[in-house]
Amino acid sequence: MKIAIVDYGAGNLPSVERALHKLGAETERAVVPEQLDSAKAIVLPGVGHFAAFVDGLRERNLTSSLRAAFDAGKPMLGICLGLQAMFASSDEAPGDPGLGFFPEKVCALPTNVKSPHIGWNQLRLVRPSKLLRGIAEDAYFYFAHSYAAPASAEFTVAACDHGFPFAAVIERQNLAAVQFHPEKSGETGAQALRNFVESVR
Amino acid sequence: MSLAHRIIPCLDVDGGRVVKGIEFAGLRDMGDPAELAARYNREGADELVMLDISASVQGRGTFLETVRRVAEQLNIPLTAGGGIRTMEDGRAVLRAGADKVTVNTAAVKRPELLSELAQQFGAQAIVLSIDVKRKGNSWEPYTRGGRDATGMDAAEWAAKSVSLGAGEILLTSIDRDGTCSGFDCELTAKISETVSVPVIASGGANTFEDFFAVFTDGKADAALAASIFHMETHSIAALKKFLAERGVPVRLSR
Numbered sequence: 443m444k445i446a447i448v449d450y451g452a453g454n455l456p457s458v459e460r461a462l463h464k465l466g467a468e469t470e471r472a473v474v475p476e477q478l479d480s481a482k483a484i485v486l487p488g489v490g491h492f493a494a495f496v497d498g499l500r501e502r503n504l505t506s507s508l509r510a511a512f513d514a515g516k517p518m519l520g521i522c523l524g525l526q527a528m529f530a531s532s533d534e535a536p537g538d539p540g541l542g543f544f545p546e547k548v549c550a551l552p553t554n555v556k557s558p559h560i561g562w563n564q565l566r567l568v569r570p571s572k573l574l575r576g577i578a579e580d581a582y583f584y585f586a587h588s589y590a591a592p593a594s595a596e597f598t599v600a601a602c603d604h605g606f607p608f609a610a611v612i613e614r615q616n617l618a619a620v621q622f623h624p625e626k627s628g629e630t631g632a633q634a635l636r637n638f639v640e641s642v643r
Numbered sequence: 644m645s646l647a648h649r650i651i652p653c654l655d656v657d658g659g660r661v662v663k664g665i666e667f668a669g670l671r672d673m674g675d676p677a678e679l680a681a682r683y684n685r686e687g688a689d690e691l692v693m694l695d696i697s698a699s700v701q702g703r704g705t706f707l708e709t710v711r712r713v714a715e716q717l718n719i720p721l722t723a724g725g726g727i728r729t730m731e732d733g734r735a736v737l738r739a740g741a742d743k744v745t746v747n748t749a750a751v752k753r754p755e756l757l758s759e760l761a762q763q764f765g766a767q768a769i770v771l772s773i774d775v776k777r778k779g780n781s782w783e784p785y786t787r788g789g790r791d792a793t794g795m796d797a798a799e800w801a802a803k804s805v806s807l808g809a810g811e812i813l814l815t816s817i818d819r820d821g822t823c824s825g826f827d828c829e830l831t832a833k834i835s836e837t838v839s840v841p842v843i844a845s846g847g848a849n850t851f852e853d854f855f856a857v858f859t860d861g862k863a864d865a866a867l868a869a870s871i872f873h874m875e876t877h878s879i880a881a882l883k884k885f886l887a888e889r890g891v892p893v894r895l896s897r
Binding site: 629 | 765
């Protein structure tokens with residue numbers, strides 16, 4: 443079983459890779475569309491700027507393969523900016539369309555709270571989650587972001603509050619996406635990754 | 644449900660070893676960085692900071708190798724820096740496995756470096772480190788490991804750095820560093836109220852009460868310490884338990 447980790451030219455790829463290897467998963471860095479087409483599952487990690495991210499995907503012709511994988515119901519995990527990129531657009535780069543798996547717009551965190559939202563925060567479960575199976579309800583996850591998708595997004599399974607309620611975990615069939623960094627969230631994060639890896643097997 | 648206050652052990656690294664000084668001088672060996680990192684990761688640290696205090700061009704390769712060795716041990720965030728002068732220095736540290744990079748002297752000399760780094764890696768990955776000495780009712784930033792006065796005001800510099808792209812401020816009181824006389828809560832509160840990004844308080848940590856004070860009076864989002872953790876004066880778990888019992892939100896390990 444091979445999990446393709448989308449390599450768009452920047453980001454937190456090595457730590458995601460290391461975390462998956464520790465769970466016994468086999469991974470490859472996907473730089474061309476064919477690797478996504480043949481992968482059993484796809485991880486879309488990301489940090490940095492929304493525009494750099496979606497442009498990086500487009501430059502490598504990865505956008506349509508990701509879309510096809512989504513339509514085919516291939517297991518997929520988006521992390522941080524990887525979650526945001528699955529939405530239609532973002533306040534961070536108004537002219538740059540996202541992957542558009544979900545119709546909502548990613549918004550900037552409001553100015554009445556510290557931004558970036560950096561640190562460990564808890565989740566509020568909205569409906570049962572496959573990704574969070576076996577994780578205590580009051581567990582903490584590590585976040586580092588200045589933008590977020592609204593918790594009202596249709597497929598939100600867990601929300602977090604920082605200025606406004608935002609989508610912390612999204613699940614739709616075989617797709618999951620998280621605003622936090624599971625690869626940096628200690629044993630709790632490892633459990634979430636384990637749940638994803640096991641869903642692929 | 645709320646954002647936890649973070650406890651961050653700091654590794655000052657020189658020639659591949661963890662060292663610790665008092666008021667930025669008088670270094671002592673504190674052990675192997677990877678071993679200490681593994682211990683802190685296990686004991687419930689929320690994050691780890693490692694600083695190349697030699698910050699010499701020759702030592703660069705050794706430091707990056709140490710970042711790699713430390714990153715291998717962690718499933719919590721890692722911030723690394725010391726002597727970061729260019730975009731390429733920043734990239735090298737992040738590629739070696741750090742999640743965030745700290746900048747100090749080079750940003751004072753050329754503030755645009757903060758914007759360039761933030762544009763490339765995102766504000767969440769850029770930590771401005773400010774080392775200050777108290778001057779009456781204000782604080783003056785110093786560069787080059789506390790050697791050079793800048794003539795600037797710490798609050799003004801912090802605000803400017805955030806407008807340029809710093810996503811976090813690591814604020815060290817040189818006066819308190821290694822003295823175990825408590826954090827400078829006035830300083831931390833001043834900067835925390837000035838900027839819209841998280842502030843990490845550093846310098847002077849000794850007792851549990853010091854941490855409680857810096858999270859309440861000092862309005863710090865995170866607190867960093869070195870000696871007291873290296874020398875096992877306190878365990879992170881005991882510190883967090885103390886804070887939790889007093890209503891400070893912290894992430895308790897289970």
